[in-house]
Amino acid sequence: MITKLKLSTLLRRLEHPEQAFTLSRWGDGEWRSVLGAHREGAANCDRHTFYPEMGQELRKVLQAQPGYLLGMQNFAMRLYGKRILQFLEQHQLQRLDWIDADVFHYGAIKGQLDTIIQAVARRKLLVAGPPHLKRLKQTKLPYWKFVEVPPRNNFLSLDDTYRRIVAAAEEQTEPLLISLSAGMPAEILCDRLFDRFGTKHTIIDFGSLWDPLVGVRSRSYMKSK
DSSP: OEEOOOHHHHHHHHTOTTSOOEEEEEOHHHHHHHHTOSOTTOBOTTOOBOOHHHHHHHHHHHHTOOSSEEEEOHHHHHHHHHHHHHHHHHTTOTTSOEEETTHHHHHHHTTOHHHHHHHHHTSOEEEEEOGGGGGGGGTTOOOSEEEEOOSSOGGGGHHHHHHHHHHHHTTOSSOOEEEEOOSTTHHHHHHHHHHHHTTTSEEEEOTTTTGGGGTOOOSHHHHTO
8 A cells, every 4th residue: 555655766756846746744643633543632742732623624635535645654554553544445545645654754864864955955945834944044955935834733823824835836937845844734734735736836744854954853863863
């Protein structure tokens, strides 16, 4: 069900802006939300609350059988594999374009972060992420436009975030790379943006990948570096 798409394959695709693609990543937090596998008022590791409405929106995204790349996280499968497979079978989602969700993150762990950055930096880049990622402007990954996402519970401002990304993207005639770092709601944003721009702009949920560039060690693998 899950295709082991190579990092080099995705990076080559980034070299061709006219071949836009979208990658939405479904990790343990997204699946906890989809499956309702959390207690009321609980939050994920980044302290984003699991709102019931967010779970409904995430389920709707998958049930619509999206026509873009979907990343399945190995950790999520270890935690909820049986329930995930039941959900996929129930909604006939097994044959969608599932790839390894952590292809970029595994690349970073293996010392290929600079290679990823070089490929991304060749594109006109719109970053949507929390305030600390504004500092990317002073790194090897300068962006063209930054859309700030609240660092906590950004599901509550999802519509506003979407409108601001659309407004920025519509300023450009050339194909953009839209980098999303917006927690669990990023998958809802990916879906909405694909509906709006999918054949024009490349849209990728990069998650926490850029955090080390601005001195934020948000994941355990970053702390060992």
